[in-house]
Amino acid sequence: MIAPRLLPAEVELRLSTLDDAAALADAQVRSREHLRQWEPVRTERWFTTDGQLERLVYQLDRYQTGHAVPWVLAEGARIVGAITLSDLVPGPFRSASLGYWLAPDALGRGLATLAVEAVASVADSELKLHRIEASTLTGNVASQRVLERTGFQQIGMAPTYLHIDGYWQDCNLYQRILNSREPGA
Numbered sequence: 001m002i003a004p005r006l007l008p009a010e011v012e013l014r015l016s017t018l019d020d021a022a023a024l025a026d027a028q029v030r031s032r033e034h035l036r037q038w039e040p041v042r043t044e045r046w047f048t049t050d051g052q053l054e055r056l057v058y059q060l061d062r063y064q065t066g067h068a069v070p071w072v073l074a075e076g077a078r079i080v081g082a083i084t085l086s087d088l089v090p091g092p093f094r095s096a097s098l099g100y101w102l103a104p105d106a107l108g109r110g111l112a113t114l115a116v117e118a119v120a121s122v123a124d125s126e127l128k129l130h131r132i133e134a135s136t137l138t139g140n141v142a143s144q145r146v147l148e149r150t151g152f153q154q155i156g157m158a159p160t161y162l163h164i165d166g167y168w169q170d171c172n173l174y175q176r177i178l179n180s181r182e183p184g185a
Contacts, residue, residue, distance in 0.1 A: 009111070012075075016056055027103050028046060029047050034104040062086070066088060073106070075106075079103075085123060095130060096127070098132050119132075131175050133173065137164060137169050151176045154173065161173075
């Protein structure tokens with residue numbers, strides 16, 4: 001079990017639980033317009049407790065099988081963001097993909113940078129990964145700055161990489177090498 005971490009401003013980075021469904025739905029409703037430009041088109045169900053519960057069941061099943069690690073950023077009972085390592089690949093690749101979002105009322109506090117750094121530490125020390133990859137839309141300068149501040153390097157640009165906000169968009173690709181130790185070490 002991955003232990004929670006307290007970030008500044010009394011925000012806790014902790015694993016998601018099924019009990020987070022209502023708070024995640026609230027966060028998605030509060031963040032709907034802000035996140036629209038950075039995410040796939042969402043159905044109305046996405047913004048409900050039942051929709052978030054379905055998402056959590058899927059994510060937690062992937063966590064139990066070793067394929068993902070879903071965290072939330074919680075300020076008391078309120079969710080102000082989430083960060084996920086997905087597509088964990090063991091063996092010689094030892095890699096995962098990183099994704100994150102913050103509610104608009106949590107921006108400008110350094111939380112994304114702190115959360116990415118904490119997750120990278122867990123990926124290295126506890127999950128024994130070698131690298132993490134991430135992508136951002138080419139115009140998402142704020143997210144690019146977070147990645148660069150936390151040791152990610154741009155490794156390319158992928159045309160029409162993700163279907164976001166209703167159409168295929170170009171993305172910058174990043175990676176962070178965590179360590180050079182031998183597998184299993």
